[in-house]
Each structure stands twice: as C-alpha cells, then as structure tokens.
Amino acid sequence: MEKKITILPGDGIGPEVVAAAVRVLQAIGKRYKHEFHLAYAAIGGAAIDQFNTPLPEETIETCSQSDAILLGAVGGPKWDNNPPELRPEKGLLQIRKTFDLFANLRPVKSFPSLLDSSPLKREVADNVDLLIVRELTGGIYFGEKKRTESAASDLNIYTREEIERIVDNAFELAKLRRGRLCSVDKANVLETSRLWREIVEEKKAQYPEVEVEHNLVDSVAMKLITNPSHYDVIVTDNMFGDILSDEASVITGSLGVLPSASIRGDSFGLYEPVHGSAPEIAGLGIANPAATILSVAMMLRYSFGMKEEAAEIERAVNAVFEDGYFTRDLAKDKDSALTTDEWTDKVIAEIDTNFVADSIMESYI
Amino acid sequence: MEKKITILPGDGIGPEVVAAAVRVLQAIGKRYKHEFHLAYAAIGGAAIDQFNTPLPEETIETCSQSDAILLGAVGGPKWDNNPPELRPEKGLLQIRKTFDLFANLRPVKSFPSLLDSSPLKREVADNVDLLIVRELTGGIYFGEKKRTESAASDLNIYTREEIERIVDNAFELAKLRRGRLCSVDKANVLETSRLWREIVEEKKAQYPEVEVEHNLVDSVAMKLITNPSHYDVIVTDNMFGDILSDEASVITGSLGVLPSASIRGDSFGLYEPVHGSAPEIAGLGIANPAATILSVAMMLRYSFGMKEEAAEIERAVNAVFEDGYFTRDLAKDKDSALTTDEWTDKVIAEIDTNFVADSIMESYI
Ligand SMILES: [Mg+2]
Ligand SMILES: [Mg+2]
Incomplete structure (x- = not known):
C-alpha cells in the first residue's frame, strides 16, 4: 500500500518521540512492503515562533492532502503567557475542529512488565485492555457560556446527530474488539444522558454481535479502579470522557505508554501520545517514545x-x-x-528478528 | 450536653446498622455524660408502605425539632417499579432539599488493617485521610432540562451565593483539619468553574491559615489514585463531587466503612453511611455497621x-x-x-475499656 502521512513534531519532546516513531513506521513499511510518504509541517509553539499562529494554513493544506496525521506534543513555558489565540494548545483544538475529528480513542492496555509502576495491585491492573471512546467536539465544553453579576452558566447540549455518529463509531470499534460496549451517562439526572441512552438502545439492533450495558458515570469511576479488566469499549460524552480517560490512564503505571487517536468515522485520523511536551527533558534524548510508537500502531x-x-x-x-x-x-x-534512540533500536530489532524468523519458517513450508 | 436526634432507619439493612450505631451513641453518652434524646421516624420504602409517601409530614416535623438526623439507607427491589414520586430515593432528595443541606461531606480515611481489600497498592492507600466537600443542591443536576425532536440539553448554573457558602464551609473544615484545601474545577473550559475559582481566590484572604490549590477535575481523577494521601480537603461542585467522591470511595477497600454528612453551615445535619440498603442481606444480622457508627462520630x-x-x-x-x-x-x-451485634459489642467494649483505663490514670494524678 501507499499512504501519505503528515508529521507534526510540535514542541518539547515532540520532535524526538516523533522521529523515533517514524523510524518504526519505516521499518514496518520495509518489512510489509508499504510506502509511507511523509510530509512535515508546523504546529503549536514551533508554528507560533515561525508563522505567528499555532496552526498555519500550510499545515492545514498539507494535512488535507494526507491519509493520516502523526503529532508529537504541543506547549511549553515559553508560550504560557501568550494570549489565548497564540497558545500552542489552540493549534490542537483547531486541527480537531478543522477536520471534524469528533471521536477521541483512548486505549488502556496493561503491560505485565510495568505493573510495578501502577498504583493498582498487580492482580487488579493485570489483563486490562479497554478502549475509551470520547465524544470530542460537543457537549458542555462547547455549549453557550454566560456570566452575569451574580451567576455563571454553561450549557450542556447534544444533538441526536452528534450522539448517533459517536455511538455508531463505538459499536464498530466494539465489533473489531471483544464485542462488548459499555455506554456511560448520568441518565438518572441529565436530559442529554437520557437522549444518549435512548440512541444507544435504538442502535443496538443494528449490531447484534455487540453486547451492551449502560452504566452511570459515578459508578464507572469506581469500577475503573476496582475492576478495570471488566471493560472492553466504553463510549461516553465529552466531559465524562475527559474525566474517565484521564482516570483510566493511571492503570498502566505510566502515561509514557499511552497512545491516542482522534478520528471522524472515515479512515482519516490524527494520532498522538497522551503525554505532553515535557519541556523539562526536551532535547536530552531520553524521552520515552513508546506512546508515539503505539500511536503509529493505532494509525x-x-x-x-x-x-x-x-x-x-x-x-x-x-x-x-x-x-x-x-x-x-x-x-x-x-x-x-x-536513550530514546537505543530503545527504538530494540523495537526495530525485535520487528526485524521476528520477520527473519517468519521468513525462515515460510521457506520450510 | 443534651441533644435531640431523629433516627430514620429506612430500608434493607438500614434498621440494623442504625440500631448498632445508636448503641454506640448511647455508650458514648453514658461515658461522657451527655443525654441523647432519640425520636424515630419513617423514610423511604418503609414510609411508602406505611404512609404512601417516601417523606411524611410527620417525619419532617420530627426532624425540624432535632439537632441532627441519623439515617440508615433507603431503597429496595420492592419499590423499584414505583412511579418517580413514590421511589424511596425521593425521600432522601426531599429531606436534603427541605432542610437546605447544601454541603455533602465524604471523608475517606484508610484503615491499615483493611488495606489488603483495597484495589490500590498498600503504600498508595496507606495514610489517606481526605475529605471531599461536594456542593449538593445546585449545578447541572438541578439546572433547566430541555428536549426537542433533535437535541437535548442541561443547564449547569451556579449563583455566586451558592458557591460562596460551600467554599466558606470547605475553608472552615480545612481549618479544623490539616489546613489544606484543593478546589477542583474545569476553569480552562467552563464559565461556572471560572466563577468558582474567582470566589475561592477572593475568600482566601479571610482564611490565611489555609493553604489553597486549584486543580482541574481530570487531573484530580488521576491523582486521587496515584497519590491520594496528597489531599486534605477537596471542595467541588455537584457533578464533579459526585464522580470524585465515588471514585475516592474505592481507596479504603470497602464502602462498608465510609460515613457521610449533609450539612448546611449551621450545626444541623444529616448523617448516613455511604453504602446502600443491601436488601440481599437485610434481616440476617450480618451487615457491617462501621459506616453508620462512623457517621455518628461525624455527627x-x-x-x-x-x-x-x-x-x-x-x-x-x-x-x-x-x-x-x-x-x-x-x-x-x-x-x-x-455478626452486626457482636462487632458492635467489640466497639463498645473498646470504648468502655479505654474509659476505665482513663479513670484509673486520673485517680493516680
Ligand atoms: Mg483531560
Ligand atoms: Mg454518586
């Protein structure tokens, strides 16, 4: 296959982990005979420095000509006092909006060799393999905000269409995985949640192979810690997804191994590590590239x-x-x-060795 | 001292754990020479069966003549198919509203001897002693709800006054404890959170002995699991408090040891265990009364x-x-x-023994 990928290294350790992940991508391309055409573009603080905007037109243009985007990280103390429009994070919000990336995928999979770093007991964190599907472009974070002398308000609002597309997405993902979907809401008090639950119930018939459960957000906040291996796919709204996906991120014991994707229902998507730009270790060559490498796997x-x-x-x-x-x-x-490079070498060597082993096996068949 | 307490046993194991807690209360009264006058009244399913309402007028009347309320638990399968107005839980919502109990206090304190039951590693769950102060009567759970053909919405709204009173409450509680207050919001996206944060900043000057930090809700959802002993008092709005207090409840390893209070700024309050009515073990005399006994301590x-x-x-x-x-x-x-009674006997014996030991010590002074 031939694919075009836009690479957005960003700030801090972004360029380092992205470089490592690109090496793994190329190793996979070589082994499986795919051609990955890369185009590099600017985002975040790096784009502000060069183009005086966190998301230049050229970057949008380059991305629209690609099949997918790989992003490192944005942000750093250098730009912390910038006005809102000139914050690195704005670039990320804008790119999600520009490409209508409404579904945020946050997988959490425990690695047996990292369980000592988890705050959870080994037997609790072991065998966790869940995927949180968070609605990313609607809900209370984007609803109308008001302020008077004596009060403040935020409107939590969801259209049927917004809920339908994310729920469809989650059902499709559950089909690709273990076939279990947990829809999370607060239907005992919220109207948006009641609509959400109705839509999940309506859709169920279209996906007979998926087993569905509904759960309240406060109850899931408990069960994610007491019994995280219970879950396969979790689908929820923007705010609940924000809280639960960050909560779930502690299970593995390290943010450094957590990939993510922001997708829109077709095959286009943006892939990035969950961790930030870690400016304090930028340039030292010691950053953990695992989350970005695993983001390439998601891509x-x-x-x-x-x-x-x-x-x-x-x-x-x-x-x-x-x-x-x-x-x-x-x-x-x-x-x-x-170092970042040494560790990446080990991953590439592992891929190569496995490939050689496979080839030898094949030559005997 | 002389105090009047209304006892609301409620449903399921409610009557059993309340009876146990009352015995401990009386033992304390005897030892410290207080007189506790008890008045029993009906709530929840028990009240529905007897009076056809989950919160009878007589119960409200009795409560208003008391200094505090002790509640067991409400609910059970018997009433699950009742119309909304005849649900046991409605009694609890109504009593909170009737008495304007706007602050929900949820302490989480780990017991060293229970740490094996915690999903967290021993060293993480050890020495946790935090108190979540949740705003209980405002915010998105009570804001205007709308539904059209194509959308649904919930209004998250807070008045300055509503925030001020809960924040004052939390500052006072922090003063009584280790003097540290973490205010939790989502001020980077929500207008209600920005008002919340402003008010906390305004109030700070009145409480120079309290150290304040602001934290985003998604970040606290992580840190409650990775480093729960960091926290002393946490104050937050209704919805965030709902999610975080349930999440934090898993730290100790058992809901059976978690007390709670709903208060309003003066000395009046309602005290109840966090656990529910556990109808499956009701009447067997095996329920854990610790949470209710600790609720009496809070009272x-x-x-x-x-x-x-x-x-x-x-x-x-x-x-x-x-x-x-x-x-x-x-x-x-x-x-x-x-059994419930045997375990309660141990607690009372412990109080009595300690009292005798103290008296002997005193007679030597
Ligand atoms: Mg977050
Ligand atoms: Mg709750």
Whole structure:
C-alpha cells in the first residue's frame, strides 16, 4: 500500500518521540512492503515562533492532502503567557475542529512488565485492555457560556446527530474488539444522558454481535479502579470522557505508554501520545517514545486497516519491555536506562528478528 | 450536653446498622455524660408502605425539632417499579432539599488493617485521610432540562451565593483539619468553574491559615489514585463531587466503612453511611455497621462540637479492626466473621475499656 502521512513534531519532546516513531513506521513499511510518504509541517509553539499562529494554513493544506496525521506534543513555558489565540494548545483544538475529528480513542492496555509502576495491585491492573471512546467536539465544553453579576452558566447540549455518529463509531470499534460496549451517562439526572441512552438502545439492533450495558458515570469511576479488566469499549460524552480517560490512564503505571487517536468515522485520523511536551527533558534524548510508537500502531489499524502490522508493533513494544529494556522514566535502575534512540533500536530489532524468523519458517513450508 | 436526634432507619439493612450505631451513641453518652434524646421516624420504602409517601409530614416535623438526623439507607427491589414520586430515593432528595443541606461531606480515611481489600497498592492507600466537600443542591443536576425532536440539553448554573457558602464551609473544615484545601474545577473550559475559582481566590484572604490549590477535575481523577494521601480537603461542585467522591470511595477497600454528612453551615445535619440498603442481606444480622457508627462520630464532631467523643469512636473502630475483628463483608475467613451485634459489642467494649483505663490514670494524678 501507499499512504501519505503528515508529521507534526510540535514542541518539547515532540520532535524526538516523533522521529523515533517514524523510524518504526519505516521499518514496518520495509518489512510489509508499504510506502509511507511523509510530509512535515508546523504546529503549536514551533508554528507560533515561525508563522505567528499555532496552526498555519500550510499545515492545514498539507494535512488535507494526507491519509493520516502523526503529532508529537504541543506547549511549553515559553508560550504560557501568550494570549489565548497564540497558545500552542489552540493549534490542537483547531486541527480537531478543522477536520471534524469528533471521536477521541483512548486505549488502556496493561503491560505485565510495568505493573510495578501502577498504583493498582498487580492482580487488579493485570489483563486490562479497554478502549475509551470520547465524544470530542460537543457537549458542555462547547455549549453557550454566560456570566452575569451574580451567576455563571454553561450549557450542556447534544444533538441526536452528534450522539448517533459517536455511538455508531463505538459499536464498530466494539465489533473489531471483544464485542462488548459499555455506554456511560448520568441518565438518572441529565436530559442529554437520557437522549444518549435512548440512541444507544435504538442502535443496538443494528449490531447484534455487540453486547451492551449502560452504566452511570459515578459508578464507572469506581469500577475503573476496582475492576478495570471488566471493560472492553466504553463510549461516553465529552466531559465524562475527559474525566474517565484521564482516570483510566493511571492503570498502566505510566502515561509514557499511552497512545491516542482522534478520528471522524472515515479512515482519516490524527494520532498522538497522551503525554505532553515535557519541556523539562526536551532535547536530552531520553524521552520515552513508546506512546508515539503505539500511536503509529493505532494509525495503521484504524486509518489504513493494517491489522497485522499494528499488532506487530504492539508485540514488539511489549517484547522489549519483557526483555527488561526501559527508558529513564520507567527504568528501576536509572543507570541501565536506554536513550530514546537505543530503545527504538530494540523495537526495530525485535520487528526485524521476528520477520527473519517468519521468513525462515515460510521457506520450510 | 443534651441533644435531640431523629433516627430514620429506612430500608434493607438500614434498621440494623442504625440500631448498632445508636448503641454506640448511647455508650458514648453514658461515658461522657451527655443525654441523647432519640425520636424515630419513617423514610423511604418503609414510609411508602406505611404512609404512601417516601417523606411524611410527620417525619419532617420530627426532624425540624432535632439537632441532627441519623439515617440508615433507603431503597429496595420492592419499590423499584414505583412511579418517580413514590421511589424511596425521593425521600432522601426531599429531606436534603427541605432542610437546605447544601454541603455533602465524604471523608475517606484508610484503615491499615483493611488495606489488603483495597484495589490500590498498600503504600498508595496507606495514610489517606481526605475529605471531599461536594456542593449538593445546585449545578447541572438541578439546572433547566430541555428536549426537542433533535437535541437535548442541561443547564449547569451556579449563583455566586451558592458557591460562596460551600467554599466558606470547605475553608472552615480545612481549618479544623490539616489546613489544606484543593478546589477542583474545569476553569480552562467552563464559565461556572471560572466563577468558582474567582470566589475561592477572593475568600482566601479571610482564611490565611489555609493553604489553597486549584486543580482541574481530570487531573484530580488521576491523582486521587496515584497519590491520594496528597489531599486534605477537596471542595467541588455537584457533578464533579459526585464522580470524585465515588471514585475516592474505592481507596479504603470497602464502602462498608465510609460515613457521610449533609450539612448546611449551621450545626444541623444529616448523617448516613455511604453504602446502600443491601436488601440481599437485610434481616440476617450480618451487615457491617462501621459506616453508620462512623457517621455518628461525624455527627458528634460537626453538629455537636464533641471532638473528643468523635475521636474516641474512630479510635475504637480502628482498634477493633486492628484486633482482627470483622463482619462478614471484610473477614478473610468467613467462619470467624462477627455478626452486626457482636462487632458492635467489640466497639463498645473498646470504648468502655479505654474509659476505665482513663479513670484509673486520673485517680493516680
Ligand atoms: Mg483531560
Ligand atoms: Mg454518586
């Protein structure tokens, strides 16, 4: 296959982790005989410095000519006192809006070799493999805001259409996974939640292979910690998704291994690590590239339909952890920590070795 | 001191755990020479069965003549198909509204002897002693709800006054504790949160002994799990408080040990365990009364200013756990589990023994 990808390195450790992930992407391309054409563009603080805007027209143009976007991270102290329109984060909000990326995918999968870093007991965090699907462009974060002398308000509003498209998305994702969908709302008090629940119930018939449960947000906030392995796909609105996906991110013991995607229902999407730009370690070559590498795996799976390739990256990352190789953030013995590049080399070597092993097997068949 | 307390046993295990807590209350009264006058009244399903309403006028009347209310639990399958106005839970909502109980206090304190039951690692859950102060009568749960053919909405609205009174309350509570207050909002996107944050900043000057931090709700959802011992008092709005207090409730490893209070700024308040009516074990005499007993301790502290008495109940409960006595829900060896009454006897014996020891000490001085 041939695919065009826009690379947005961004700020802080963004360029470093993106460079590492691109190397893994190219290794996969070579092994599976795909051609990935890369176009680099500016976003965030880097774009402000160069173009005086966090999302230049050229970047939008480049992205619209691509099949997917890989982003590093945006932001840093340098731009913290900028006016709202000149904040790096604005670039991220604008790109999601420009391309109508309404579904935020936040998978949480525990790596056995990292369970010591989890705040949860080993037996609780083990075998967690869940995917939170968060509505990203509607709800209370975007509803009308009002302020008077004596009060303030925010309108939580959802149209039927907005809910239908995210719910469809979540059902499709559940089909690709273990076939279980938990819809999260607060239907005992919120009208938006009651509409949400009705729509999930209506859609159920179209996806007979998916098992559906409804759960209240406060109850899920508990169960995500007491029994996270219960969940497969969780679908919820913008605000609940914001809270629950951040809560769930602590399960694995490290933000450094969490990828994410923002998609829109067709194959186009933006892929980025959950962690931020970590300006304090930028340029040192010690950042953990795992989350960005795993974001590339998500891109392959969701945007390009390359399931085997995606699984191979995930297998390789896990194997490198299992072999006891970690970057500084996860290494118990800091002296043995690998640099960003060294750790990426291990992942690529793992992919190559596996490929050679496969080829030898094949030549015997 | 002389105090009048209305006892609302309610449904399921409510009557059993309330009876146990009343015994502890009377033991404390005897030891510290207080007179507690009790008046029993109906609420929830029990009130529906007897008076055809979940909150009879007589109950309101009795409560208004008291200094505080102790409630067991409401609800059960018997009333699950009742119309909204005849649901047991409605009684609880109405009593909070009738008495304007706008502040919900949810303390979470870990007991060393229960840490095995926590989903968190021992070192994470140990030494947690936090108090969530949730605004209970405003915000999105009570704002205007709308539904059209194609959309639904909920209005999140707070007046300055509503925020001021809960924030004052939280500052006062922080003064009584370790002097640290974390105000939780989503000020980067919500107008109600920006007003909330402004008010906390305004109030700060009145409470120079309290150290204040502001935190975003999604970030607190993470930190409550990664570093719960960081927190002293947390104050937040109705919805965030709902989610965070339920999330925090998993830290101790058991809902069976979590008390709560709903107060209004003067000394009047309603005290109840966090757990529900557990109809499946009602009448068996095996329910864990710890949460209700600890709710009595909260009543003594917050409504009656009896700090020493409250601390004595908490000390006794902890001592009984430390001695290895548990009810069925917490006992590792179910055969050695104590009944509700047996476990309560241990708590009372602990209080009595301590009192005798104190008296002997005093007679030597
Ligand atoms: Mg967030
Ligand atoms: Mg709740």
